[in-house]
Amino acid sequence: MVDRQAVITGIGVTSSAGTGTEEFWKTLLEGGACLTANSIFDPAGFPCRAAGQIEGLSARKVVPKSYRKAVKVMARDIEVAVVAADLAFKDAGIVTRADAEKEMSIPPGRLGCNVGAGLICCELDELGQAAKTSVTNGKFDLGTWGHSGMNNLTPLWLLKYLPNMLSCHVTIIHGAEGPSNCITCGATSGILSVAESARWIARDAADAAVAGGAEAKLTPLGVLRQSLLGRLATDSNDRPESACRPFDATHSGTVMGEGGGLLIVENAERAKSRGAKIYAEIAGFGAACDPGGINVTEPNCGSLDLAVSKAVTDAGLTPGDIDLIVTQGTGVPGEDRLESEAWEKVFGDAICDIPAMAITGTTGSLFAGQSGVTLAAGVLAMWNQTIPPTVNFNTPHDGCRLSLASEPRERNIKYAVIAAFSVGGQSAACVLKRCES
Amino acid sequence: MNRKRVVITGMGTINPLGHDVQTTWTGLLEGKSGLSKTEIFDASTFPSTFSAQVKDFNLADHVEDADKHRHAGRHCTFAIAAAVQAWKQSGLGRYDKLDRDRLGIYLGSGEGSLDFDNFISLVVDAWNEDDTLNAVEWGRLGFERMDMHREIEQESHMVVAHLAAEFGARGPAFNVLTACAASTQALGEAACMIRRGEADAIISGGAHSMIHPLGLMGFNRLTALSVKNDEIATASRPFDATRDGFVLGEGASILILEDYDKVIERGASDKILAEIIGYGSSADAFRITDQDPSGDGATAAMRAALSDAKMDIAQIDYVSAHGTATVQNDQVETLAMKQVFGPKTTVPISSVKSMLGHLIAAAGATELITCVMAIRDQILPPTTNLNTPDPDCDLDYIPNKSRKASVTTCMSNSMGFGGQNNTLIITACGT
Numbered sequence: 001m002v003d004r005q006a007v008i009t010g011i012g013v014t015s016s017a018g019t020g021t022e023e024f025w026k027t028l029l030e031g032g033a034c035l036t037a038n039s040i041f042d043p044a045g046f047p048c049r050a051a052g053q054i055e056g057l058s059a060r061k062v063v064p065k066s067y068r069k070a071v072k073v074m075a076r077d078i079e080v081a082v083v084a085a086d087l088a089f090k091d092a093g094i095v096t097r098a099d100a101e102k103e104m105s106i107p108p109g110r111l112g113c114n115v116g117a118g119l120i121c122c123e124l125d126e127l128g129q130a131a132k133t134s135v136t137n138g139k140f141d142l143g144t145w146g147h148s149g150m151n152n153l154t155p156l157w158l159l160k161y162l163p164n165m166l167s168c169h170v171t172i173i174h175g176a177e178g179p180s181n182c183i184t185c186g187a188t189s190g191i192l193s194v195a196e197s198a199r200w201i202a203r204d205a206a207d208a209a210v211a212g213g214a215e216a217k218l219t220p221l222g223v224l225r226q227s228l229l230g231r232l233a234t235d236s237n238d239r240p241e242s243a244c245r246p247f248d249a250t251h252s253g254t255v256m257g258e259g260g261g262l263l264i265v266e267n268a269e270r271a272k273s274r275g276a277k278i279y280a281e282i283a284g285f286g287a288a289c290d291p292g293g294i295n296v297t298e299p300n301c302g303s304l305d306l307a308v309s310k311a312v313t314d315a316g317l318t319p320g321d322i323d324l325i326v327t328q329g330t331g332v333p334g335e336d337r338l339e340s341e342a343w344e345k346v347f348g349d350a351i352c353d354i355p356a357m358a359i360t361g362t363t364g365s366l367f368a369g370q371s372g373v374t375l376a377a378g379v380l381a382m383w384n385q386t387i388p389p390t391v392n393f394n395t396p397h398d399g400c401r402l403s404l405a406s407e408p409r410e411r412n413i414k415y416a417v418i419a420a421f422s423v424g425g426q427s428a429a430c431v432l433k434r435c436e437s
Numbered sequence: 438m439n440r441k442r443v444v445i446t447g448m449g450t451i452n453p454l455g456h457d458v459q460t461t462w463t464g465l466l467e468g469k470s471g472l473s474k475t476e477i478f479d480a481s482t483f484p485s486t487f488s489a490q491v492k493d494f495n496l497a498d499h500v501e502d503a504d505k506h507r508h509a510g511r512h513c514t515f516a517i518a519a520a521v522q523a524w525k526q527s528g529l530g531r532y533d534k535l536d537r538d539r540l541g542i543y544l545g546s547g548e549g550s551l552d553f554d555n556f557i558s559l560v561v562d563a564w565n566e567d568d569t570l571n572a573v574e575w576g577r578l579g580f581e582r583m584d585m586h587r588e589i590e591q592e593s594h595m596v597v598a599h600l601a602a603e604f605g606a607r608g609p610a611f612n613v614l615t616a617c618a619a620s621t622q623a624l625g626e627a628a629c630m631i632r633r634g635e636a637d638a639i640i641s642g643g644a645h646s647m648i649h650p651l652g653l654m655g656f657n658r659l660t661a662l663s664v665k666n667d668e669i670a671t672a673s674r675p676f677d678a679t680r681d682g683f684v685l686g687e688g689a690s691i692l693i694l695e696d697y698d699k700v701i702e703r704g705a706s707d708k709i710l711a712e713i714i715g716y717g718s719s720a721d722a723f724r725i726t727d728q729d730p731s732g733d734g735a736t737a738a739m740r741a742a743l744s745d746a747k748m749d750i751a752q753i754d755y756v757s758a759h760g761t762a763t764v765q766n767d768q769v770e771t772l773a774m775k776q777v778f779g780p781k782t783t784v785p786i787s788s789v790k791s792m793l794g795h796l797i798a799a800a801g802a803t804e805l806i807t808c809v810m811a812i813r814d815q816i817l818p819p820t821t822n823l824n825t826p827d828p829d830c831d832l833d834y835i836p837n838k839s840r841k842a843s844v845t846t847c848m849s850n851s852m853g854f855g856g857q858n859n860t861l862i863i864t865a866c867g868t
Binding site for chain 1: 564573622659737
């Protein structure tokens, strides 16, 4: 059995750094400061008020007319995924069922879908409207709720919040009837989804798949949870644009962002035969975890060095072959320290010479959307042979030897490694190879 | 690249019928019901007042250091206990050459239960007179009242973290949540990772508990649940004409998957329970609210699994159905079965959900364990509460009584809300 090679032929990205490949890349290259004061709700009750918001997000604008009604049962996370998927297919030049006028470019059963998701937060305004009907003397009464109160919620309420609904809506809109998964593994979800989809291609279970991750935790419940965890930057509410400072000596925490990064992963032969734009080849993958990740109050990067080493080896390379390191760079001091150590463990002294980058200064931390978006950034850096600046990075923190820069750098990049880690101690890495055209 | 063989060497389960595999299996063969009035919270005014609950469970009875897992959510404690059973059976804990960098975890675990009382009173107390949430008050009060661990542990991949801690795993770690198909999918993708040589052993399966006020409410609002409040023990009626929905259950089932060559290398061929030979995944791509009535999605998953196993339908001795007991599922699944196996097929099929209820993300792994036991004991579990024939469901569902049979190869189906379908095929392992 010979493995079939998988390549990336489309990028769909939406985040505070912009929607669509062009806008996203331009923002990254210009070092755009995209974190703002949270305007989704009044964040005054929370210690961190900065946010990476997607402006003007609307799934309604991109779904077929016949599917507009379904937007009503989409949590914001789902909208992010639906928008990113639409962009990805268009970028790849793949005709899907979304275009009723034309025939699909890929047989439905050969098109897979693998959209990573997180714990979706329910909308409290909606729930509260229903809950107040079950309040007696200022207290919520479960008995009233059971026989009548809950009837004030839409019958489809649950379907808004199931994480697999990101994938399911995408499969319905685009007619993707092939393998279908929903990885829920925090920030590693995007890389795990893309790598798993490449395996589907390798074993010929699909010709192409839309893969990556999306999440939108900027809700009162989501922000409360992350605030309780204590990873957020609380010292920069008066200058939100510089609140997330990955690997910088002044880093003080991360900022929550919304984001979706979906890629079209396609059989290389098929992509070539249809004359597709081939961004990169998926050359290697590695994943790992750390038994210490159970202690969520302690920083942990999930044995990231092991994931990166496995990915490099899987690509048939040695660390010396790598030309670009795309970090996660949460900006949480303990995590930045562990992450830079992990990279150094793999690359040794060469860590000072291999260019590295982080996008979190622009986008914030994107949870399940994180590594799909960083993958997109890494692919675009290779494609443009330019490494975008790491925003809000000026002076490396003590012990950080990563070669980050606050200016763009033009470089010849043949191989890039992109990695991510989750709260809970999982990590994943992917090696991409530039395709010679 | 040669495809490696993948075998099952350990199994564990915590579910409404038992806290181990043998008790569960005996209960299923006897046709016992795991259903009862909901006691986790007061559901007496809900449309469905009953569920399939795990009873009398205490993590400390299953692990040496329960304190290490003191923050684990309800479903996570089930997963830890099930995993400890599976681990012990596999003998991996006593194998000192086990490479923990190549010990993976691939789960289909659900989200943790909401801290409901605290949460809903916070919503009520932070409610504005103009009928909106006062986010500032919500934040202020939330800090005072909500427990950090209880909130963060709801992320579904935290179950992975607990198992990694318990067994010192450092290999690939995944969690998937394709609704009711999650643990079947996890097992299938985990098997594929071992086939490719990406891990020597993977702890796989699933865990879930949606028996909390919002979970029950969510399914009740969808009218997906049985409301036979006066006939609780027999309320779950897959393929029966009087079926009216599924019964919400909870639990966890974990299997240890290993590279066959590594099992032989460690001299543990006696630990092999069965071999995973086929996996297929598909999407209905139809509607989020309904299954595709054509059955094409489920058909595609079954066919993909058969093709992956390089098997013919004649080789399948038993099919463990998804069989939720919703009107639509059982009819569509029957149709799909006929499409794959032929309109007059006599292949025996049963739904243990008639006794266990629907363990949602944990359902598939639990059902796969019953397939392994069917191969071991050469007996098939029944579909209980099947007394009134439905013209749309006219296959051999092994009604009400377990049945002796020659069983070498089994298929197990799972179909998730939203249209994600997964099928596994296992067979007795010829060593």
